Amino acid sequence: MKSSPLTRRHFLKTAGTVVALPALESIGFRRFASAAPLMARPKRAVFLGFGWGVTEESWYPDAKVTGADYKLPPGLAPLARHQRDFTLVQGLTNKFANEAHWGSTFWLTGANRFAEPGQSFHNTISADQVAAEALGKDTRFTSIQLGSPDAVGNGHGPGLSLAWDRRGKPMAALDNPVLAYHRLFSDETMPLEQRQAVLAQKRSVLDAVRADAKRVQRGLNKTDTDKLDEYFQGVRDIETRLSKDEQWLNVPKPKVPLAEPKPGLAGRDEIALMYDLIVAALQTDATRVITYRQPVGSLLSSLDLKIAAHDMSHYTTGDRLEASQKRDVAQSTLFAGLLDKLKAVKEPDGTSLFDHTALAYGSNIRTSHYLDNCPTILAGGGASVRLGQHLVLPRNTPLCDAWLTMLHGLDIPAERHGDSTGVVKELQA
């Protein structure tokens, strides 16, 4: 590529990794390009949901031993080296959750499925999207939703990702690592003028479909107007994205120390790769909010466990319990690897990416058909959560209290989220 002032980039060599940052003079970086104080490193949020819960006997620490000096049970053993850097919270529940197979639908929303008269399904905005509205302004991607083609029967429930928009509609996910890689990091090969022309053309396309939408809208009743409003909103979303594309037109996508992923990865390798993409996306500041709805069934297959995910979740002693526990260990190992990587990426001010990222890791399902005491691990320094503790809250504390606490920690002064009743003081550092 021809070097021009617009595309020149600053390379930082850290911990054996070459990190390329977008041009510092570009929009979004202005804020900290100058001699910004250390505190000004951007905050990021990552939500990881794993559908069918955990093995409660071997994943939860003894509820009587709280605080910093608790013993990690076998299901969390792979996380031992990070024990000071995450907090495990017990007692959290989404009080409206009644669907025993829906581990993700309401996990970040806390909504009541039946809240809307005349409707059999209703949802509200998820915590990640609340975060994205604030944290996503200055990045190329407001938020990124990751998923897996292996979603059906994985205990996630309805939805296309963990994310639900402001109107409670499901948001689509990038379901395969190759696609996600290209969306995040592949540059258009087209010359600049041509790309500008394409953007202009795309705007004309939107104007055209909007004209037809107005025709269709004539004479619709209220329900149908609401339905068609999804289309209008979709058009507006694309427009917002185009405006961002325009702002970022001159900034090449960041180079990452990752090769294009091999197609066809499934299960453990797929999750590991998605975790690498998450680190790379945060590291290059492509986005600051990421959700990932993880596969479970293909994880089991990749561990050579020949058992359907739902059957595994109803473990009894024997094969199924063994599979359930192996699943826990595999998930904890992967998560520990993610934390390693976040810690290894150094920020320009000498802190690590981990210090500026808030991670939530869990599911709406505890185990089997249990929906109370949702498995919840909070990690990273992004939301100023007090780390290194085992916190047992009163039974049925709203899970949304934890999300609200996270949002406040991310400097988002939301009054409430879902059915929250307030922040969890014990979580605040």
Added chain:
Amino acid sequence: MSTRFLILFIGLGVLRAPAAEAPQARLDEKHRAFFKDYCVGCHNAEKQKGKLRLDDISFGIGTIENAERWQKILNALNSGEMPPEDETQPEKARKTEFLDDLAGTLVIARKVLGDAGGQIAMRRLNRREYKNTIRDLLGVEIDVRDLPADGGTGSFDTVGASLFMSGDQIEQYLTLGRRALDEHFARAAMSEETFKARTEAEVLGNQRMNNNLKRLKDGHEQYARWMAAVEEAAKLPENSKLAAELRESTKIPSMNPYDGRRVGLLFNNKWEVLKGAPAPQSFGLGDAETARVQELEHIYQLQYFTDYMKLPARDTGAWLGFYFAYRETYVAADAKWPPGRYTLRMRVAANEAAPRERRFIEIGQRTPDPKDVTTFSVFGAHQVTATLERPQLIELQVNVGTDSFREFALREKRPNSRTAEMGLFHDHFAQTGTGPDPAVWVDWFEIEGPHDAPRAVTSFVPRTQDRDGVREVIGRFATRAFRGKAPDAEFIDRLVPLAEARREAGDSLEDALKEPLSVVLASPGFLYLNEPASEKGPRRLDGPELASRLSYFLWSAPPDDELLVLAQRGELHQPAVLTAQVDRMIADARADEFVSGFAHQWLGLDRLDFFQFDFRLHRAFDDSAKAAAREEVYQTLATLLRENLPLHRLIKSDFVVINGLLADYYGLDDVSGDAFRKVALPAGSPRGGLLGMAAILAMGGNGKHTSPVERGAWVLRKLLHDPPPPAPPNVPQLARLDAKPLTARERILAHQEEPQCASCHRKIDPIGFGLENFDAAGKWRTEDHFEKGAVRKTWPIDAAAAFHNGPAFKDYFELRDIIAVRANTFARSFTEALIEYALGRPFGFTDEDLATAIIDRARQQDLSIRQFIHALVSSEAFHMK
């Protein structure tokens, strides 16, 4: 229903007045006493424990708030949290009754509260309809798997309220529409020329097998020379002690084929410890590990490959084998050939000595990645009945897209995983010392085409090359794409410049046109089945609207010319015309879309794909058998529909609709070939009806073992119209029984120990027991066993049980008879599903009268399936927005 009250205030004119008084779910007053005994003591006006007061709660559940309170009560009881341990506990039977009624009443309450009052929400095309609509409009088949899956909240994919739209999706429609147009124009520009490529199987087959054999022999020779040299070294005095130890430690414990590491490979990985022993590399081998694997291959495959060389007809064709033998034949459409429909044709024969169930070929595709030898998507299986003396031709049609993978594969039908393939080979090896004899022989495999699109393609070519021509063709295209509704001038005004901009950029007229046309395909007029409605109340559909509602119901596709012409002339509304059109549509092949789309969702067939079937326990239930089993459900329903037969044939019937593969599977004689057809059953056959179908039975298990619970719940839901409430959260787990040698029945009966479980399982489980004579893949069996390590227990199947508060049955046949007698409940279940699917909204209480009217009319003709459809299509509701 007897103890649950549902008060319905539905007047006669309900279809015209959806705003009739809301029905209300009500918990039976008889539970007042239970409530008083165990709840109100602590939760009353004075003593509001946990800040909860229950003495004033209404038993009529008419508001969302009240439903939430009751849900909490149900959850507290289910989780065992209430009544508290130190309080008096209700006796089990009473608690069971209470839970049963409360759970059921809440389901009704949710339904009532969620009732859309008969309103049909505008909806977009679902994935199936989108694909079919593009096909009918442009004559091309596109891959729609990139679009998000529809539904997911448990309703049909035609229900508008659960079909969403997003920016991402609009962009996908633009991309897919563009792809479809590219292909459309490529095909429109296509010459008459057809192309053909043929693979002569013997060329690659012999080459591969010769190479295989040579490689094995050479490798073995090298290995033998190396081992002889190592043995020489072992004889040296300084090595003797070490060598003796090594010999001892590598003694062959067994010929266990799964553990190659122990199969007689003396010294192999330890050669280095012997002084003076030469390295394998000096004999032309790789490292010791590679050499070992190579030698193992020799052990396993030499006989197999040698036998292959003695097979007949290798000069004109090739036998298809397993493992590393010649196992697949390929043929590919050249990248330069135009997209379209092609014929795959093959000349094949079977080995008469092979078991009948192996005499099938399977067609499918690998992935474009040549290193990926495991992925294989199966299109289907074809029975091979011919012998070498007179081989047969098999033909099928495939679609070749602009950028789809163009290579097709042919192999013997087998479990679709590399692990299974190798496992089966080794099982055979362990018994016979060689692999299974090949079962099918291929002379050649060819592809030819493209052929015309299945239905005539309207060509969208501008009549003049100028602006007016562009304008005209866009307008014509949009009107067709909008199913007869004209677009606004403003829309066209905005589209014309899109083409012009592309022309200025240097595109040809045709390429430039693709831009605005793909925008049409992402516009609401195309994507939504839009029927304007006024706030004043329901109105009648106009002609084109009715045509669309009809065609998306029965074809999942847009109306054809005949429907549109009748609609424009205002004749489609006439009862006689409508009836004739419905009959015509059912006879049309496009009605298969209704049959499969409806049946798949109604019967919950997606569960078939939730698990892999264990290839050792259920060898014959591979992907092709699974596909055929699923097809049996569709073909049976289609036969009943087209032959005007009654619905209850789906419960009990003296015939099945199967092909050769399923006939083998069911052990029925004298049926061969791939075509599905009606086959009369011998007396006493357990087949005939859904309960005897492999697909239905296989869903009621986990690929390994049966699940009487899944099966029982399915029967209650689908056949008996008595669905159990959704699995409740937070019910304490059962005592852990897994490792104990209990019969399936003993294991499941433990469910009924606790009231929280018993309230549903007492209804579910007995039905499941009655189906235990079918194994997890739907084969008939008379005994079952438990195996765990050294513990093994076998027991004869006992299918006798009794319905909860109902009749007893001594076996499967009696169970089926009892269900068959309840044809009316089945008709109800079917009708509700049909209404939901056709009208695109959840079946609500406002539809009760409609359902009754439909069943009454169908009953006049012995519940003929076709009459259900006629009754629904001619109902007021079907004509109203």
